[in-house]
Amino acid sequence: MKNSRRDFLQKVGASALALQLASITSWGAKRETYDGPVLRVAILGLGNYAARVADAMQSCTKAKLVGLVSGSPDKLTKWSAKYNIPAKNCYNYQNFDDIRNNKDIDAVYVITPNSTHHDFILRTARAGKHAISEKPMAINVKQAEEMIAGCKQAGVKLLVGYRMHFEPKTLEVVRMRKEGEFGKIMFFQGLCGFRIGDPKQWRLKPEMAGGGSMMDIGIYAVNGARYMTGEEPIWVTAQETKTDPVKFKEGVDETIQFQFGFPSGATASCLSTYNMNGLDKFFLNGERGFAEMQPSTNYGPIMGRTNQGELTQPATIHQAVQMDEFADIIFHDKQPPIPVDGYEAVKDLKIIAAVYEAARTGKKVSVTV
Amino acid sequence: MKNSRRDFLQKVGASALALQLASITSWGAKRETYDGPVLRVAILGLGNYAARVADAMQSCTKAKLVGLVSGSPDKLTKWSAKYNIPAKNCYNYQNFDDIRNNKDIDAVYVITPNSTHHDFILRTARAGKHAISEKPMAINVKQAEEMIAGCKQAGVKLLVGYRMHFEPKTLEVVRMRKEGEFGKIMFFQGLCGFRIGDPKQWRLKPEMAGGGSMMDIGIYAVNGARYMTGEEPIWVTAQETKTDPVKFKEGVDETIQFQFGFPSGATASCLSTYNMNGLDKFFLNGERGFAEMQPSTNYGPIMGRTNQGELTQPATIHQAVQMDEFADIIFHDKQPPIPVDGYEAVKDLKIIAAVYEAARTGKKVSVTV
Numbered sequence: 001m002k003n004s005r006r007d008f009l010q011k012v013g014a015s016a017l018a019l020q021l022a023s024i025t026s027w028g029a030k031r032e033t034y035d036g037p038v039l040r041v042a043i044l045g046l047g048n049y050a051a052r053v054a055d056a057m058q059s060c061t062k063a064k065l066v067g068l069v070s071g072s073p074d075k076l077t078k079w080s081a082k083y084n085i086p087a088k089n090c091y092n093y094q095n096f097d098d099i100r101n102n103k104d105i106d107a108v109y110v111i112t113p114n115s116t117h118h119d120f121i122l123r124t125a126r127a128g129k130h131a132i133s134e135k136p137m138a139i140n141v142k143q144a145e146e147m148i149a150g151c152k153q154a155g156v157k158l159l160v161g162y163r164m165h166f167e168p169k170t171l172e173v174v175r176m177r178k179e180g181e182f183g184k185i186m187f188f189q190g191l192c193g194f195r196i197g198d199p200k201q202w203r204l205k206p207e208m209a210g211g212g213s214m215m216d217i218g219i220y221a222v223n224g225a226r227y228m229t230g231e232e233p234i235w236v237t238a239q240e241t242k243t244d245p246v247k248f249k250e251g252v253d254e255t256i257q258f259q260f261g262f263p264s265g266a267t268a269s270c271l272s273t274y275n276m277n278g279l280d281k282f283f284l285n286g287e288r289g290f291a292e293m294q295p296s297t298n299y300g301p302i303m304g305r306t307n308q309g310e311l312t313q314p315a316t317i318h319q320a321v322q323m324d325e326f327a328d329i330i331f332h333d334k335q336p337p338i339p340v341d342g343y344e345a346v347k348d349l350k351i352i353a354a355v356y357e358a359a360r361t362g363k364k365v366s367v368t369v
Numbered sequence: 370m371k372n373s374r375r376d377f378l379q380k381v382g383a384s385a386l387a388l389q390l391a392s393i394t395s396w397g398a399k400r401e402t403y404d405g406p407v408l409r410v411a412i413l414g415l416g417n418y419a420a421r422v423a424d425a426m427q428s429c430t431k432a433k434l435v436g437l438v439s440g441s442p443d444k445l446t447k448w449s450a451k452y453n454i455p456a457k458n459c460y461n462y463q464n465f466d467d468i469r470n471n472k473d474i475d476a477v478y479v480i481t482p483n484s485t486h487h488d489f490i491l492r493t494a495r496a497g498k499h500a501i502s503e504k505p506m507a508i509n510v511k512q513a514e515e516m517i518a519g520c521k522q523a524g525v526k527l528l529v530g531y532r533m534h535f536e537p538k539t540l541e542v543v544r545m546r547k548e549g550e551f552g553k554i555m556f557f558q559g560l561c562g563f564r565i566g567d568p569k570q571w572r573l574k575p576e577m578a579g580g581g582s583m584m585d586i587g588i589y590a591v592n593g594a595r596y597m598t599g600e601e602p603i604w605v606t607a608q609e610t611k612t613d614p615v616k617f618k619e620g621v622d623e624t625i626q627f628q629f630g631f632p633s634g635a636t637a638s639c640l641s642t643y644n645m646n647g648l649d650k651f652f653l654n655g656e657r658g659f660a661e662m663q664p665s666t667n668y669g670p671i672m673g674r675t676n677q678g679e680l681t682q683p684a685t686i687h688q689a690v691q692m693d694e695f696a697d698i699i700f701h702d703k704q705p706p707i708p709v710d711g712y713e714a715v716k717d718l719k720i721i722a723a724v725y726e727a728a729r730t731g732k733k734v735s736v737t738v
Contacts, residue, residue, distance in 0.1 A: 243633075267608070287645075
């Protein structure tokens with residue numbers, strides 16, 4: 001059985017999609033009346049997820065795919081035809097820095113293997129373009145901090161593809177939590193996993209991925225624990241399990257359970273895995289109520305319920321909403337409901353580093369984000 | 370808000386109960402045609418759970434409540450009237466040992482604070498009566514092993530009130546797992562908790578309870594991890610959180626997260642708490658399927674689904690089925706689908722001890738059961 005990550009994430013939501021497709025809306029966008037500035041985006045790295053973003057962007061109101069950057073001439077040919085991108089907006093990795101002279105491109109969305117984000121984002125910044133990184137933003141905290149500094153120095157914005165931060169059911173749960181509708185938060189659980197396919201892919205190469213499942217699907221549990229509880233962890237414990245050391249080499253985690261303690265006394269229990277399908281569950285438990293989401297972070301439709309009943313907020317195309325919102329953040333300094341900047345990414349990376357340290361040492365690791 | 374354990378467990382199932390009440394059946398019992406021996410039971414300790422057992426036993430076919438043991442003359446008077454128990458079958462804790470001369474009683478079901486099981490079970494055995502203990506069977510492994518030895522020496526059976534071991538939806542999931550319908554088992558999750566009420570109750574006194582939530586609701590997660598996966602843990606990690614050190618004194622755990630590793634490489638993630646309501650979830654995940662149960666261990670109706678759909682096995686009165694099955698085990702050496710003997714209890718207690726050790730030391734603790 002050969003599953004790709006995308007296939008799995010698609011399958012999880014497939015049955016529910018039919019039910020909700022009619023209600024899909026580009027949340028936050030005013031499709032008919034918008035006459036403000038449009039964020040003109042080049043995508044750098046034309047893999048599976050980039051294709052999903054490009055397709056989604058066809059529904060955007062405030063953002064538009066206008067440029068391509070790839071090491072593959074074939075891909076550039078195919079994509080430029082498909083998305084009607086002029087040749088002058090297509091770059092390879094050698095001439096990419098010339099993008100600084102291209103007045104028709106505002107931002108570059110880097111969707112490449114984790115280890116390459118650092119360099120591409122810094123080159124984007126030096127070219128004077130706003131920088132958007134897929135998550136995890138980097139393979140370690142040091143890289144991430146350098147990326148923040150580089151973008152700051154260049155006077156460009158740095159945003160990270162936290163698409164769940166704009167997902168309506170997620171935001172409703174966050175709103176309910178903020179307004180105390182669950183009472184004091186006691187517990188969060190995030191189970192995030194899928195069975196990874198092709199053993200030769202970059203995600204299974206530690207030098208490119210910076211780790212294993214934690215640097216991919218695991219970040220959803222880490223980030224989810226933070227936005228669902230509204231707290232930052234102060235301690236981390238973790239337990240790693242490896243059943244297939246051939247596929248999951250040294251430095252590539254297959255399955256990690258991890259736990260967080262928060263200042264309030266609330267705790268979290270999470271699991272990140274590359275070796276189990278069907279894991280896409282969030283559970284937030286408070287003294288007076290709860291939220292359950294399943295699927296909780298796939299491409300949607302997200303589904304869930306709280307103690308008050310089913311969550312009925314509309315399904316969205318996550319990447320379309322994200323890019324429209326990014327336009328507002330870049331042009332109008334709009335404050336997103338949950339941060340999507342480099343500092344948010346650093347927090348996740350600090351916590352992931354603590355998870356790895358806790359798994360390696362078997363010790364409870366203190367963390368300050 | 371003053372909740373008792375019983376109140377909570379009742380409430381959780383209340384709304385679903387109405388739907389399924391019509392289908393409640395004393396599973397495993399042949400109500401109309403039974404003409405075999407009837408297990409004549411005395412209940413020792415007349416508290417809330419004993420009342421539930423006594424009421425449930427009114428539905429039994431193969432077991433009958435015939436005797437009472439209590440330190441409270443008032444309770445003996447009230448209960449003997451309610452359940453039509455002759456005075457000659459009523460005992461206090463002083464004259465209880467005379468039960469050896471009572472030919473109308475076959476077994477004593479000890480439903481008292483955990484720390485007292487050891488003594489009462491041994492007295493029951495010495496009186497030549499079959500011994501039934503509520504769970505946890507004892508407050509430590511040493512006590513439990515002495516209870517097994519004592520019952521063996523006296524030639525009586527020792528059974529433990531593992532009511533879930535006869536619950537039809539639970540057994541269906543166990544059957545599916547045994548027959549490989551979920552594929553290789555990868556992960557079990559058990560979240561078990563309720564918010565305990567009266568701070569003066571024995572469950573919050575470490576010398577009587579032998580601990581805190583782990584020695585009460587937590588044993589459902591421990592035991593469930595074992596019967597759901599069909600494996601015994603080989604390592605344990607655990608993290609304790611205490612938010613209310615006044616109510617949950619030294620030696621009384623409020624909330625413990627714990628994780629198991631199994632020989633196959635499967636893992637478990639569990640939570641036991643006395644400070645959160647709404648936690649009654651099991652999740653079993655295999656390579657080809659899953660089971661979700663919620664509620665998973667309360668007094669029912671248990672509800673759940675697998676990858677094949679809703680579980681539709683009938684709701685039962687757990688305690689009634691348990692006592693009918695205990696009759697068959699005692700009289701006919703019937704082998705229950707999941708063990709309910711003293712050895713089963715020792716395994717749980719060894720694992721609970723490992724959980725406490727792991728929580729105390731912060732270390733991964735090896736366990737052999």
